[in-house]
Amino acid sequence: MAAPRSCVLxxxxxxxxxxxxxxxxxxxxxxxxxxxxxxxxxxxxxxQATETHFGFETVSEEEKGGKVYQVFESVAKKYDVMxxxxxxxxxxxxxxxxxxxxxxxxxxxxLDVAGGTGDxxxxxxxxxxAQHQRKQKRQLRAQQNLSWEEIxxxxxxxxxxxxxxxxxxxxxNREMLKVGKKKALDQGHKAGLAWVLGDAEELPFDDHKFDVxxxxxxxxxxxxxxxxxxxxxxxxxxxxxxxxxxxSKVNNPLISRLYDLYSFQVIPVxxxxxxxxxxxxxxxxxxxxxxxxxxxxxxMIEDAGFQKVTYESLTSGIVAIHSGFKL
Amino acid sequence: METVISVETxxxxxxxxxxxxxxxxxxxxxxxxxxxxxxTPEIDRVFLTSxxxxxxxxxxRQPCPTHAPGxxxxxxxxxxxxxxxxxxxxxxxxxxxxxxxxxxIHGASLLYPDHIPTSPLQKALLAAGSAGMALYDPxxxxxxxxxGETTGYYTLKVLRDQMRRDPEGAQILQERPRISLATLDMDxxxxxxxxxxxxxxxxxxxxxxxxxxxxxxxxFVDDEELAYVIQRYRExxxxxxTLLGMPTNILGExxxxxxxxxxxxxxxxxxxxxxxxVRLRAQSLQVLVSELxxxxxxxxxxxxxxxxLYYERRWEQPLAALREELGITVPPLDMRVLS
Numbered sequence: 280m281a282a283p284r285s286c287v288l289x290x291x292x293x294x295x296x297x298x299x300x301x302x303x304x305x306x307x308x309x310x311x312x313x314x315x316x317x318x319x320x321x322x323x324x325x326x327q328a329t330e331t332h333f334g335f336e337t338v339s340e341e342e343k344g345g346k347v348y349q350v351f352e353s354v355a356k357k358y359d360v361m362x363x364x365x366x367x368x369x370x371x372x373x374x375x376x377x378x379x380x381x382x383x384x385x386x387x388x389x390l391d392v393a394g395g396t397g398d399x400x401x402x403x404x405x406x407x408x409a410q411h412q413r414k415q416k417r418q419l420r421a422q423q424n425l426s427w428e429e430i431x432x433x434x435x436x437x438x439x440x441x442x443x444x445x446x447x448x449x450x451x452n453r454e455m456l457k458v459g460k461k462k463a464l465d466q467g468h469k470a471g472l473a474w475v476l477g478d479a480e481e482l483p484f485d486d487h488k489f490d491v492x493x494x495x496x497x498x499x500x501x502x503x504x505x506x507x508x509x510x511x512x513x514x515x516x517x518x519x520x521x522x523x524x525x526x527s528k529v530n531n532p533l534i535s536r537l538y539d540l541y542s543f544q545v546i547p548v549x550x551x552x553x554x555x556x557x558x559x560x561x562x563x564x565x566x567x568x569x570x571x572x573x574x575x576x577x578x579m580i581e582d583a584g585f586q587k588v589t590y591e592s593l594t595s596g597i598v599a600i601h602s603g604f605k606l
Numbered sequence: 607m608e609t610v611i612s613v614e615t616x617x618x619x620x621x622x623x624x625x626x627x628x629x630x631x632x633x634x635x636x637x638x639x640x641x642x643x644x645x646t647p648e649i650d651r652v653f654l655t656s657x658x659x660x661x662x663x664x665x666x667r668q669p670c671p672t673h674a675p676g677x678x679x680x681x682x683x684x685x686x687x688x689x690x691x692x693x694x695x696x697x698x699x700x701x702x703x704x705x706x707x708x709x710x711i712h713g714a715s716l717l718y719p720d721h722i723p724t725s726p727l728q729k730a731l732l733a734a735g736s737a738g739m740a741l742y743d744p745x746x747x748x749x750x751x752x753x754g755e756t757t758g759y760y761t762l763k764v765l766r767d768q769m770r771r772d773p774e775g776a777q778i779l780q781e782r783p784r785i786s787l788a789t790l791d792m793d794x795x796x797x798x799x800x801x802x803x804x805x806x807x808x809x810x811x812x813x814x815x816x817x818x819x820x821x822x823x824x825x826f827v828d829d830e831e832l833a834y835v836i837q838r839y840r841e842x843x844x845x846x847x848t849l850l851g852m853p854t855n856i857l858g859e860x861x862x863x864x865x866x867x868x869x870x871x872x873x874x875x876x877x878x879x880x881x882x883x884v885r886l887r888a889q890s891l892q893v894l895v896s897e898l899x900x901x902x903x904x905x906x907x908x909x910x911x912x913x914x915l916y917y918e919r920r921w922e923q924p925l926a927a928l929r930e931e932l933g934i935t936v937p938p939l940d941m942r943v944l945s
Contacts, residue, residue: 544731551732
């Protein structure tokens, strides 16, 4: 069912061309044609109209990418500490629940987008390793011997503890990736990891490559969420799963009031005291308010072509896990 | 279900207190009965306000919804009553939307370029947090600055008024000079004769390897002139080091803090002076208490307010003459011996 290569190439070219045209196009196209100036005017009007939100500010779309990059560049070193402080450690449970929902088997190829500091990837590796060991124990107990290859590899210390699973961590921000790599070294994760610098709206991967695509607390920072979802659909294999863990709308009004209070009064203060950065954490809490609700986001995922889209709200809606399948 | 309740002061107080007492069962009820389904602002308003208890007077200006579910109304009104007094503390944190404070950060209500508007609760949290962090990690100079900004509002007013009364101080307030590498003429300072204030200041910067550019801009002061006053205080800090002859090690900093505490009475200086010595060795502490602090306090009392000096015009003045003018004596011991 894979699309023919020429079709892929064509769609890639079309995408590149439309992007080029959107940013004004090359100079020769404008100056030589008499209708060129009209074309430029049309294009520039379209460009002025594309504004988006950066927290509660309004910025142009080009600016947003740069500003988000700066935010994460400045918070990268204290990212994990701040996560613990802000969520009082609950973010670990949320990420664990994402893994339990994913329930990956050994041999899964995971793409973790916006996974800079590697929280999801490391949990995935631990989970899959535990699964693999459990599977091997089950086999031995059922008096099924391991294959000769596996035994030979064990003696040579070459066995793949992950059972063929691999995780690719993709992030747009170099600083976050640096912090993640250091964490990987500290925690002793060596095998099965790959680090890639890439944009969620334009992933540097071929079609139909991954079994699972996750994006945890990253998709609200993307300028064009629909493009990120389309890219997710593209790189997943048929039968692949899309999982998104993100802050969402709280359903209980009382808890929502308390949550708003905490978000706007306490979190920027924590950011200033611990990380020395008020503005980034102000952006964080504002961007959470700007993100669509569970139902709206579910519709956006369905629009990108995913089927059987469901969501589960955690902690009365403070975060939600959305899941969809590419069938 | 129209219940008209009068809201004159006594009745308001009674209702306020009783609402606090009633909040307990209400919270328990709210936890057990989660509000399922998509939440919209409309449903928010319905849940939290009610036609019956719309107060007369200045307590709140929420728009009135047209209906409220019957059994929810009574509980909701109690919640409203409870949370409305809090809204003042939270700086106008609007119950139904909660947007007013957040919207203020962008553009509209900024008093000066780096201003970040904060509610009283945020200021209190910032003051506590920055004090703790400054003690925990003495290298976080920005925390000391934040502590000064959040706690110094009333003291800064006193300082500003006192600056206005003094002719040189009033000139500073009007002209607003800033001390940074961009505004200082380093060549001119280097060319000044030995023993002049400018020359000594430059030597101080070079020996201690500090630069006048490391001061963070003021952010949390909610008045533009007071923001300048505290910025001037920070920039003048290095001048004080030169005047007092103190290096930038921890002992020197504490001595200067004592001097500043006596001079300006800023809460941050007082706290720094009292809690700074916590991290000192016993020997240094002994020297500090027996000789340096009394000297600093004496000089602080004797000298006129140091913020009133227009330092940019006094570069050529010999340091000894300046010290005599201010009544500052030479330090009691050679500070290099102690570090």
